Amino acid sequence: MISLDRYLGCISGLTYGDAYGAAYEGGLFEKLIWKIIGRTKKGKLRYTDDTQMSIDIAQSYLSKNEIDSDCLAEQFAKSYQYSRGYGPSAAWLLKQIKKGSHWKNINKVKFSSGSWGNGAAMRAPVIGLIYAQRPHEMNQAIFKSSVITHAHPLAIEGAKIIALTVSSVLCEFSTEHLFEKLILNSNHSIYRKKLETAKNWILHSVKPSQNEIKLHLGNQIQASESVISAVYFAIQFKNHRLDQMLHPIFKLGGDTDTIGSMAGSIWGAINGLNKIRRIELDRIEKIDWILNLGEKLYFNKQEPLNPPIE
Ligand code: AR6
Numbered sequence: 001m002i003s004l005d006r007y008l009g010c011i012s013g014l015t016y017g018d019a020y021g022a023a024y025e026g027g028l029f030e031k032l033i034w035k036i037i038g039r040t041k042k043g044k045l046r047y048t049d050d051t052q053m054s055i056d057i058a059q060s061y062l063s064k065n066e067i068d069s070d071c072l073a074e075q076f077a078k079s080y081q082y083s084r085g086y087g088p089s090a091a092w093l094l095k096q097i098k099k100g101s102h103w104k105n106i107n108k109v110k111f112s113s114g115s116w117g118n119g120a121a122m123r124a125p126v127i128g129l130i131y132a133q134r135p136h137e138m139n140q141a142i143f144k145s146s147v148i149t150h151a152h153p154l155a156i157e158g159a160k161i162i163a164l165t166v167s168s169v170l171c172e173f174s175t176e177h178l179f180e181k182l183i184l185n186s187n188h189s190i191y192r193k194k195l196e197t198a199k200n201w202i203l204h205s206v207k208p209s210q211n212e213i214k215l216h217l218g219n220q221i222q223a224s225e226s227v228i229s230a231v232y233f234a235i236q237f238k239n240h241r242l243d244q245m246l247h248p249i250f251k252l253g254g255d256t257d258t259i260g261s262m263a264g265s266i267w268g269a270i271n272g273l274n275k276i277r278r279i280e281l282d283r284i285e286k287i288d289w290i291l292n293l294g295e296k297l298y299f300n301k302q303e304p305l306n307p308p309i310e
């Protein structure tokens, strides 16, 4: 039986890594913009597209009792806001859907194989939670939730790895078995190689430098340059506090909020909501509402839950 505490730990870890990581993302320009738009009127920390699209998956699932790509595409488009910091291709796609295009007709317009950004992986923890006890249905759900905006096989593979990691760590696990399972289930050598590296670093107590982490695992917006970094940090720092796990991610630079968000979700699924400092969680906008949504998902309550107006 998966505990509610770990389930909500995953959702709040995701939101926390995203909201706290957003201030560190990108270059000077992005940091300046976020200084201006990164707080609500009430002074709360705003979350970005990582959390928003995860919320969208939860809401769409609760309304349909399944992952339905058409319904989810509508939900993604309805929630789209420039100020949430979506990737350029994802933003374009969602605006086209809002104007009436069908996602199937546009998800390979910008790139002929689709986007390989980490936008599908960043929202995959929710799929890991929903399908934790139905693993045979998980890959299909990952495909359906990813392909709307991220049709590239490497983007979908990254999402699969994040969902599989989350679902695997919700109950007791061994680090060695976890990495073996991820390697065995990965179809792409780029991911397998990085998983081997991360596994060896952790199991042999190697302390890589920041440059080695960037070089061997990555810190960029491509799924293949961020997903395994998130897995590495979450497992390496699983016995530390959440902020101690996030600190080196933020210092690494690059796609800090998304790596922080994916790692936060895994860390939270291991440690639970109780291990996250409430005072820090309470600084994030709509956090009680997000936790309420997580509870509905846990108990599979098929009721709409409109977001609060703030
Ligand atoms: N070929 C070349 N460039 C590509 C390709 C490709 N197949 N796919 C993506 N790019 P996007 P995301 C480049 O827009 O993955 C936000 O902060 C291209 O420049 O799909 O949803 C999120 O929170 C494209 O615009 O975004 C994530 O942290 C860019 O990669 C991050 O951005 C991003 O792909 C990525 O979000």
Ligand code: MG
Residues within 6 Å of the ligand: 048, 050, 255, 257, 258
């Ligand atoms: Mg991001």
